[in-house]
Amino acid sequence: MSVARPRFAPRAVLFDLDGTLLDTIADLAEAANRMLAELGRPLRPQDEIHRFVGKGIPNLVRRCLTEGRAASAAEIEAAVAVFRRHYTVVNGIHARLYPGVIDTLQAMRGRGLRLAVVTNKAEAFTLPLLARTGIAGYFDTVVSGDTLAVKKPDPAVLHLACARIGVSAGQALMIGDSANDALAAQGAGMPVLLVTYGYSEGMPVDTIECDGLLSNALQALDYIDQA
Ligand SMILES: O=C(O)COP(=O)(O)O
Ligand SMILES: [Mg+2]
Incomplete structure (x- = not known):
């Protein structure tokens, strides 16, 4: 028995960044390992660091220092500054757009949709990365992990993006x-539609409740009716 795919008629689409638009794991892992090396701690394989990405930089750094080891709050705080210094240098070097992303953004703009990025990545890294990968111009607004005092999963960041682009939350679609x-x-x-190729903190993406799974961003277009 096939289940009918839901259809939406949004006026705006809000995109997650890391793991949805851009494959950034190599840069994040490199900055994390440069930090660990500088602090005299054992390096971690990229696959492990992959599971630590999703709740922003302080969480990534905390997990790099504390999984299977101990670190004080003061050590973690100092390490965040070390990570940021290294990530400033490597951010965007290996980052790549996922297949289908540019065509998806172009098609959505062509349909008159307003587009936004809502990421847990700090703004100092988000804006240069969007510029460096050539996609900054597609978005009407960008809400980063330190724009508000809260990040995703708090819905406040999505409400802010909607307010900035002049739509209600009910008129938007999230892709993450x-x-x-x-x-x-x-x-x-x-x-919300979820891509199957991104970073989901080690959780199988098909166990996360959502309205559809995408193996390529272009498949999002199949869910969207013209308003
Ligand atoms: O910086 C992170 O931890 C994840 O960023 P994202 O919200 O764009 O996936
Ligand atoms: Mg993500």
């Missing part, structure tokens, strides 16, 4: 890669 995106969207009352 993790439970942080799904929970934020559900909290804001908007549908």
Whole structure:
């Protein structure tokens, strides 16, 4: 028995960044390992660091220092500054757009949709990365992980993006890669599609409640009716 695919008629689409638009894991892992090396701690394989991405830089650094080891709050705080210094240098060097992303953004703009990025990545890294990968111009607004005092899964960041682009939460569609995106969207009352190729903190993406799974961003267009 096949289940009918839901259809939405949004006026805006809100995109997650890491793991949805851009494959950034190599840069994040490199900055994390440069930090660990500088602090005299054992390096971690990229696959492990992959599971630590999703709740922003302080969480990534904390997990790099504390998984299987101990670190004080003061050590973690100092390490965040070390990570940021290294990530400033490597941010965007290996980052790549996922297949289908540019065509998806172009098609959505062509349909008159307003587009936004809502990421847990700090703004000092988000804006240069969007510029460096050539996609900054597609978005009407960008809400980063330190724009507000809260991040995804708190729906406040999605509400802010909607307010900035002049739509209600019910007129937006979220596209992300993790439970942080799904929970934020559900909290804001908007549908959410999840890509299957991103970073979901080690959680199988098909176990996360959502309105559809995408193996390529272009498949999002199949869910969108013209308003
Ligand atoms: O910086 C992170 O931890 C994840 O960023 P994202 O919200 O764009 O996936
Ligand atoms: Mg993500």
